[in-house]
Amino acid sequence: MITIDGQEVSANPGQTILDCARSIGIFIPTLCHYKNTTNVGACRVCVVEVENARSLVASCCMPVSPNMVVRTNTPAVRDAQKLIVELLWSSGDHNCLTCEQNGQCELQNLVYWLKIDKPRFNIEPPGYAPDNSNTMIQRDLNKCILCGRCIRACNEIQVNEVLDFSMRGSYVKVGPAFDEDYINSSCVFCGECLQVCPTGAITCKQAKFAGRPWELNKVRTTCTYCGVGCQMDVFAKDGQIVKVSGNPDYGQPNGGSLCVKGRFGMDFIQHPDRLKKPLIRYEKNEDLKEASWDEAFTFIVDKLSSIKKKTGSDSIAGLSSARCTNEENYLFQKFIRAVIGTNNVDHCARL
């Protein structure tokens, strides 16, 4: 049993104060904490008062002990949180006017929640050049709060082992080895880093200026590439796809992770080369010409019916598709078997 803000809670050995508080709906702010990665206690915004402790403790790292008494909302806690957030704010270029994360930035939310008008310190961004080296992941280290989530996502979730801290003291920064841009590093562009970044330091480049978070329509679906079947959110605005993101809440099979194809490989959907009208080649030596659905159906049905009559059902074959849905594959083989009258149906599973 422990007590948090006057409420008695039963807790398991090894559970952190943060876990325990969240389990009974008590909000403790966090920045560096990220589910399924090591607790590092780097940012300290999750500090709480523990009776008989020498100082405030980081609730994300502190395991509970019997009869512990915790307070999450004392003036000392709030003062500490404000100081931390003001220091973070003033040490970066957190300009929400042009930031893609505006509206879903965890630092912005925390500033608002702590009711900070402006920081007590002069704002002195480090002045890093942004990494515009590629078309997928945009990095602006001036917005980085050094929480290390991207590093843990890269090393502990995806195990790609590309990102780490480099330099020392106030020069510390996050990035690939030898301070390379992403495109010149061993990065495989899974994009886990941008998904876990709490601020606008790592963002989806192709979504830049394509829509504010609150303007986007989010639809959960299944990735269309390999057989893993990753669950993903596709975001669209005014009928245009803006970006794709994983979602840890969706559980199996991918637990919120994606790869480069799922996250950055969806341009094909709205590519100008998409077929928009049926095409018919009336004579073998002619070109394909645009036609109506009715003309296309009539052409196909006439030909199929006459071939079936002349040379039999088994002179017709169909290839269904490992790319199409179950419903479509079911209907396709039903059509070939029940309507054409043959079992000549296969797909490219073998290839």
Add this chain to the structure above:
Amino acid sequence: MAGLAASFGSGAMTNSIDELEYTDLILAAGTNTTENHPVIGMKVKRAVKQHGTKLIVIDPRGIDLVKYADIWLCQKPGTDVAVFNGLMNVIIAEGLHAKGYIAERTEGFDALKTAVTKYTPEYVEKISGVSAEDLKKAARLYAKANKASIIYAMGITQHISGTDNVKSTANLAMLCGNIGIEGGGVNPLRGQNNVQGACDMGGLPDVFPAYQQVANEDARKKFETAWGATLSGKHGLTIVEIMNAAGRGDIKAIYIMGENPLISDPDLHHIKKELQKLDLLVVQDIFLTETAEFADVVLPSASFAEKDGTFTNTERRVQRIRKVVNAPGEAKPDWEIIAGISTKMGYPMNYSSAKEIFEEIAKVTPSYAGISYERIEKEGIQWPCPTPEHQGTKFLHKEKFSRGLGLFHAIEYIPPAELPDKEYPLILSTGRVLYHYHTGTMTRRAVGPSERCPESLIEIHPDDAVKFGVNDGQMVKVTSRRGTVEAKAQITQKSPQGTIFMNFHFAEAAVNLLTNPVLDPIGKIPEYKVCAVKLEAA
């Protein structure tokens, strides 16, 4: 798939993706997991780095997973059966096999034991190049793990001995009692989003949905009643047989939904000629693919983001897709197109939604009977799921195998159909790279992946580069008995000496102009992983 069905009674992945992360040992054979199934690759790496899982990699190429492996068995391409028989030889010789499990749950062990007797580590070393010591170490490591999972992909199946290779993985797993337990299994990783579903739905020439045989009269009667039609009991033709029959004039019309065989099939020249002989070629696709360009009618279909439906992933999990945006122009979902043609042919298909079709699927497909759109709204369900109360099945063959007893197959090693000789001194192996997908129609239109991987590269070992006088980044010409392609050379240790690797994503360097169309006699899968080629500067 045929291999696993023969051994266990079911061709699907036996266990679940998530179990890989918490098992004692993973044996990865013929799968470049981190590039072809990156999210599964991620779980394998996490298992090794964070959960103490041992990893054995069997692969001729120095793929990324090798960095994480306890043991890497680098065999000559196409010698997998010898390696697996060698592993089993050691396990049996040292008495490490699961004797109780074998007696209770399997049959055919004596024949297997006799067959593997001659595959001593020394004999296997001669065939495969894998050192006898490494083979012994790997055999002991696998046999001593409490639960061990085998994962494999096209590196196992795309050989003339593909079905034999699969049966060999099944033999090894049963030998150590690894089937029917959590964290164990033989797990084929499916390369395409809905291969599993397309098979489950009866997109195969010999079976109705849920693998009910067309030759079985009861099954046929059931579907004749359900569909109100007379059905044929004669096995149909497989994809490569269809193409050959078209060449002979026996097939007059082919209707292709969402496939691009002009890039993905072996020996492209041959396929092109055959498609030209058809009276009718209908291609239904989202782009004017290389195959669609040959068609008499091209029908524009909706992409996955423009329609509702379900995909079944590699671990048998049936999951929803949902419409995000409208399809461009007049493009329609594939199911609407099929229903339209069928209705016009006098067999009305009046479905109002994908959901309505799924409800019909559940009625005739016993393994899907308990699944509904409502149930998979939040999380997909793994078949078999026979009733609406059933929670789905995490791993198969728990108390008994689908076929009753697990069947060991005695298998002899046969070499690949085309081996290097004086004129064609190198082996060509083909596959995918991380940034692209299959025939490239989708990823090559994606800015990001194309930026990272803009062109086809031929991976060549440094010693071979010296031998054939080619430099990194130079255009080179690869020639087989069937054709020639040109692409840039990439000099890398990833390729073993004597073997070059090419991907099949780029139509301008269509590697299937080179590949050998010889098929595995049972699985009918072409031998994409081994053919003989020569290499010269272009």
